[in-house]
Amino acid sequence: MxxxxxxxxxxxxxxxxxxxxxxxxxxxxxxxxxxxxxxxxxxxxxxxxxxxxxxxxxxxxxxxxxxxxxxxxxxxxxxxxxxxxxxxxxxxxxxxxxxxxxxxxxxxxxxxxxxxxxxxxxxxxxxxxxxxxxxxxxxxxxxxxxxxxxxxxxxxxxxxxxxxxxxxxxxxxxxxxxxxxxxxxxxxxxxxxxxxxxxxxxIYKDMRNRVNRLTNCETYNITKTVKAAVTQLEAIDRLEKDGRLRGLPEELYRIALIRRENPEASISELAALSGETISRSGINHRLKKLVRIAEEG
Ligand SMILES: [Zn+2]
CATH class of the missing domain: 3.10.28.10 (Homing endonucleases)
Structure with a gap:
């Protein structure tokens, strides 16, 4: 022993x-x-x-x-x-x-x-x-x-x-x-x-704690992103079912299709996929608007 x-x-x-x-x-x-x-x-x-x-x-x-x-x-x-x-x-x-x-x-x-x-x-x-x-x-x-x-x-x-x-x-x-x-x-x-x-x-313990904090922080951000994407996909589904998707303004319709094709893409990736010169916050704004319209029924 x-x-x-x-x-x-x-x-x-x-x-x-x-x-x-x-x-x-x-x-x-x-x-x-x-x-x-x-x-x-x-x-x-x-x-x-x-x-x-x-x-x-x-x-x-x-x-x-x-x-x-x-x-x-x-x-x-x-x-x-x-x-x-x-x-x-x-x-x-x-x-x-x-x-x-x-x-x-x-x-x-x-x-x-x-x-x-x-x-x-x-x-x-x-x-x-x-x-x-x-x-x-x-x-x-x-x-x-x-x-x-x-x-x-x-x-x-x-x-x-x-x-x-x-x-x-x-x-x-x-x-x-x-x-x-x-x-x-x-x-x-x-x-x-x-x-x-x-x-x-x-020293080892302090370092391990720092790494744990970083990992927790990353996990939190990932969870947040995944949750947001799920909400967006549900909104798009609902708009589709209600027959309202096609009637959306062109820029919202386009981002909805891109999101549906790329469920795991980050906001930056969606911006790149859109082929437009649009900022991340611009994309975010459109996605939020989609969710709001879906919720309003
Ligand atoms: Zn002495």
Whole structure:
């Protein structure tokens, strides 16, 4: 089975190794903070993605020396730190005691300007997902805590990526629907491949929409022309049946015969067939007059 767009994106993000230690710390912080638990009572991440689980372990160890354990449940992998002393060690790296009442983004852990992208990369790996842009533009962070989701929305807002927020089954969703914003966010997280892919899909979609609009417009015009021709042919038939056709003024009689012989001809073609120097609107005028006379009975 083909990997989902989200899984491919996470794979790309997992393979990015930040160079600066400040960014490594920021990404680890993002992953840990947006995991299932992040306090002295429990530190854990639940995920179905083995690469994400491996990255969580790797980053946690890199910044704290503590290597989380992975246990596999029926559906998900659980990465956690079972010993309290080790949990305290991890938390202390980020200036936390583990007794904080609410989970918030502590900006002190985003030391430099370069760190925001790394932090968001970590957050996305833990709680983000993205739909295949072929189907729909949608990228979201599913955040378990209210205050944390507000902090995330505020941070994204400062980066001029103002997201939307909603509730879903007790959790907060911080999400994006505009392709440009999603593209900016992917770029910020250094997901170069997926960002380019999104751009390509958008160009292709826009072009397809334009083609569809043109085709619809053409179809509309053709339908209109065909309808008009049918009305004219019916009028001519009626005049014939009523015995009034031959009695029409010469120019109307002539155009009626030409139309009857050429039911599918366009107005320009009828003008050419008439052998007269007459404009399209002249022909149109005569045809309308035929229809009117027929209707008047
Ligand atoms: Zn940095």
């Amino acid at each position: 083909a990997e989902s767009f989200s899984a491919e994106l996470k794979k790309e993000l997992c393979n990015i190794k930040a160079e600066k230690s400040c960014c490594v710390k920021a990404q680890a912080y993002g992953m840990l903070l947006f995991g299932r638990h992040f306090s002295s009572r429990a530190i854990s991440l639940h995920t179905e993605n083995t690469m994400v689980a491996a990255r969580y372990r790797e980053l946690t160890q890199e910044v704290s020396g503590v290597l989380p354990r992975i246990t596999s449940g029926s559906q998900v992998l659980e990465c956690g730190v079972p010993e309290e002393s080790y949990r305290r060690r991890v938390l202390s790296v980020f200036g936390l005691t583990g007794l904080e009442l609410t989970r918030r983004i502590n900006r002190a852990n985003l030391e430099n300007e370069c760190c925001a992208g790394a932090f968001l990369r970590g957050s996305f790996l833990s709680c983000g997902s993205m739909m295949n842009p072929q189907k729909d533009y949608h990228l979201e962070f599913l955040v378990p805590r209210q205050r944390l989701s507000e902090d995330l929305a505020a941070l994204l807002g400062e980066l001029e990526l103002s997201p939307k927020t909603a509730m879903r089954g007790g959790a907060r969703v911080v999400y994006f629907k505009e392709s440009e914003r999603i593209e900016d966010l992917l770029t910020l997280m250094s997901a170069v491949k997926k960002s380019l892919e999104l751009m390509d899909i958008k």
